[in-house]
Amino acid sequence: xxxxxxxxxxxxxxxxxxxxxxxxxxxxxxxxxxxxxxxxxxxxxxxxxxxxxxxxxxxxxxxxxxxxxxxxxxxxxxxxxxxxxxxxxxxxxxxxxxxxxxxxxxxxxxxxxxxxxxxxxxxxxxxxxxxxxxxxxxxxxxxxxxxxxxxxxxxxxxxxxxxxxxxxxxxxxxxxxxxxxxxxxxxxxxxxxxxxxxxxxxxxxxxxxxxxxxxxxxxxxxxxxxxxxxxxxxxxxxxxxxxxxxxxxxxxxxxxx
Amino acid sequence: xxxxxxxxxxxxxxxxxxxxxxxxxxxxxxxxxxxxxxxxxxxxxxxxxxxxxxxxxxxxxxxxxxxxxxxxxxxxxxxxxxxxxxxxxxxxxxxxxxxxxxxxxxxxxxxxxxxxxxxxxxxxxxxxxxxxxxxxxxxxxxxxxxxxxxxxxxxxxxxxxxxxxxxxxxxxxxxxxxxxxxxxxxxxxxxxxxxxxxxxxxxxxxxxxxxxxxxxxxxxxxxxxxxxxxxxxxxxxxxxxxxxxxxxxxxxxxxxxxxxxxxxxxxxxxx
Numbered sequence: 001x002x003x004x005x006x007x008x009x010x011x012x013x014x015x016x017x018x019x020x021x022x023x024x025x026x027x028x029x030x031x032x033x034x035x036x037x038x039x040x041x042x043x044x045x046x047x048x049x050x051x052x053x054x055x056x057x058x059x060x061x062x063x064x065x066x067x068x069x070x071x072x073x074x075x076x077x078x079x080x081x082x083x084x085x086x087x088x089x090x091x092x093x094x095x096x097x098x099x100x101x102x103x104x105x106x107x108x109x110x111x112x113x114x115x116x117x118x119x120x121x122x123x124x125x126x127x128x129x130x131x132x133x134x135x136x137x138x139x140x141x142x143x144x145x146x147x148x149x150x151x152x153x154x155x156x157x158x159x160x161x162x163x164x165x166x167x168x169x170x171x172x173x174x175x176x177x178x179x180x181x182x183x184x185x186x187x188x189x190x191x192x193x194x195x196x197x198x199x200x201x202x203x204x205x206x207x208x209x210x211x212x213x214x215x216x217x218x219x220x221x222x223x224x225x226x227x228x229x230x231x232x233x234x235x236x237x238x239x240x241x242x243x244x245x246x247x248x249x250x251x252x253x254x255x256x257x
Numbered sequence: 258x259x260x261x262x263x264x265x266x267x268x269x270x271x272x273x274x275x276x277x278x279x280x281x282x283x284x285x286x287x288x289x290x291x292x293x294x295x296x297x298x299x300x301x302x303x304x305x306x307x308x309x310x311x312x313x314x315x316x317x318x319x320x321x322x323x324x325x326x327x328x329x330x331x332x333x334x335x336x337x338x339x340x341x342x343x344x345x346x347x348x349x350x351x352x353x354x355x356x357x358x359x360x361x362x363x364x365x366x367x368x369x370x371x372x373x374x375x376x377x378x379x380x381x382x383x384x385x386x387x388x389x390x391x392x393x394x395x396x397x398x399x400x401x402x403x404x405x406x407x408x409x410x411x412x413x414x415x416x417x418x419x420x421x422x423x424x425x426x427x428x429x430x431x432x433x434x435x436x437x438x439x440x441x442x443x444x445x446x447x448x449x450x451x452x453x454x455x456x457x458x459x460x461x462x463x464x465x466x467x468x469x470x471x472x473x474x475x476x477x478x479x480x481x482x483x484x485x486x487x488x489x490x491x492x493x494x495x496x497x498x499x500x501x502x503x504x505x506x507x508x509x510x511x512x513x514x515x516x517x518x519x520x521x522x523x524x525x526x527x528x
Contacts, residue, residue: 001490001506002387003492003504003506004387004388004391004459005504006391006392010388010392011387011388011391011392012388014504015492015504015505015506017506019490019508021508021510022477022478022480022489022490022508023450023451023456023478024448024449024450024451024478024480025448025449025477025478025479025480025482025489026444026445026446026447026448026449026476026478026479026480026482026489027444027445027447027449027458027475027476027477027479028417028442028443028444028445028475028476028479028482029424029431029442029443029444029460029473029474029475029476030417030420030440030441030442030472030473030474030476030491031424031432031433031440031441031442031466031471031472031473031474032433032437032438032439032440032441032466032470032471032472033433033436033437033438033466033467033468033470033471033472033496034432034433034434034435034436034437034439034441035432035464035465035466035467035468035471036432036433036462036464036465036466036467036471036473037427037429037430037431037432037462037463037464038400038430038431038432038460038461038462038463038473039399039400039401039429039430039431039460039461039463040396040399040400040459040460040461041396041397041398041399041400041431041445041458041459041460042391042394042395042396042397042457042458042459042460043394043397043445043447043449043456043457043458043459044394044395044397044449044456044457045449045451045452045454045455045456045457046385046387046390046391046394046454046455046456046457047300047385047390047393047454048298048299048300048385048386048389048390048393049389049390049392049393058301058352058353059300059301059352059353060352060353061300061353061354061355061452061453061454062329062352062353062354065328065329065330065333067327067328067329067330068328117452118450118451118452119448119450120450120452121447121448121449123395123397123445123447123449124394124395124396124397125394125395132333134333134334197333197334217350217352231413231447232447232448247333248333250353252452253454255300256393256394256395
């Protein structure tokens with residue numbers, strides 16, 4: 001724990017103490033006496049500022065590369081099953097094949113998982129989730145990226161970016177949906193073209209929900225909608241059809257710029 | 258000793274003879290040499306190495322991770338090292354790394370003659386500079402009395418359980434609702450979890466809590482801030498006689514102050 005002060009020449013340490021009792025919770029302000037005024041409240045993960053959107057998305061923390069075969073996906077307890085994963089044979093969370101993560105069960109069964117080690121909050125710079133479809137889902141099959149799920153182990157709530165393959169493996173009918181206790185509201189749709197092994201990223205920043213694609217380090221935005229029902233929660237993946245293979249799952253708060 | 262040496266030499270010759278039959282000259286395995294890690298920052302680094310394709314089409318990738326089991330690849334799709342007969346230098350930037358963490362890494366050559374790993378090496382990412390991170394944080398709530406700020410304060414903030422009021426968002430900043438000794442306080446209804454990078458909270462003190470006994474506080478890691486008892490980490494800046502301020506870092510649990518550290522601070526208008 002360290003307290004800092006900045007009187008105009010950068011932050012300097014004011015107090016320092018070792019204590020690790022707490023690592024999660026809510027932030028706030030308090031005052032006795034109504035003379036003091038507080039402005040520009042800032043809270044969130046301590047991330048090194050970057051230059052632009054691409055650098056911010058590139059810096060997103062890599063949580064699981066999906067390199068080590070595992071059935072079902074667990075990651076040492078890092079992953080939990082989505083409540084609406086309807087695997088009939090216990091393969092909730094899907095599985096990691098030698099080629100990446102994918103559902104264990106064929107369509108129309110849905111397999112999906114969320115990274116349960118931490119929830120992420122948009123406190124100004126945004127949160128994001130991204131992955132690379134190494135193998136496309138196949139015609140009419142899909143994969144989804146999820147953000148801001150409050151309780152994904154019990155309730156279908158949060159934002160979903162669903163990518164439905166038209167069969168070419170490059171054109172995706174994309175829908176951004178808001179789910180509230182199992183009730184779906186589509187908030188936007190777009191048709192996007194993505195070359196093989198393109199990274200897909202789904203971002204919540206303020207009231208904007210955006211989709212970004214990248215081949216290397218340079219991201220470009222392909223869809224944008226507005227909604228502000230959720231601003232924190234868990235990130236995850238979902239797919240229908242056991243052909244798709246995802247690699248390189250990244251999720252977390254975005255670095256500011 | 259001589260007998261052992263001769264025996265070793267004999268085995269070696271036999272082995273080479275078998276090799277010549279089993280593996281044609283065209284299938285010489287590629288060579289892979291793990292190079293250095295450079296441009297190491299808190300969340301990124303660049304790995305380098307050399308590959309000798311030995312005349313056959315050869316790809317490469319870097320494996321990296323917190324142990325020698327690695328777990329991550331870069332690039333995700335193997336890169337092309339060509340099919341030459343001399344060593345070529347390759348490099349790959351890594352992003353999304355965890356600060357202050359030691360990573361193992363090695364280069365892998367993927368050629369017709371086999372898959373050949375280079376030697377394992379390590380590098381350690383830098384710790385995030387908290388001063389730079391604090392300085393660059395995005396504003397969560399402006400507290401400027403604007404319609405956006407007022408709407409956010411209404412929708413996303415709630416009163417601290419031990420405070421008598423939530424406070425007010427005004428054009429000059431957030432303030433307590435009533436005069437001293439009444440306590441006002443509000444919390445942002447978002448749970449923040451330290452997922453490896455650390456957490457921070459800051460505010461600009463546009464007007465100081467003038468008057469002995471008055472204070473302002475920043476709170477972190479409150480598990481249940483709507484409860485009547487304080488719990489979490491508090492940084493309190495309290496006004497003292499003579500215009501100075503006392504800063505204290507406190508761990509609260511169940512309304513009890515478990516740990517405290519104090520320092521005098523004589524700067525007004527600080528953040």
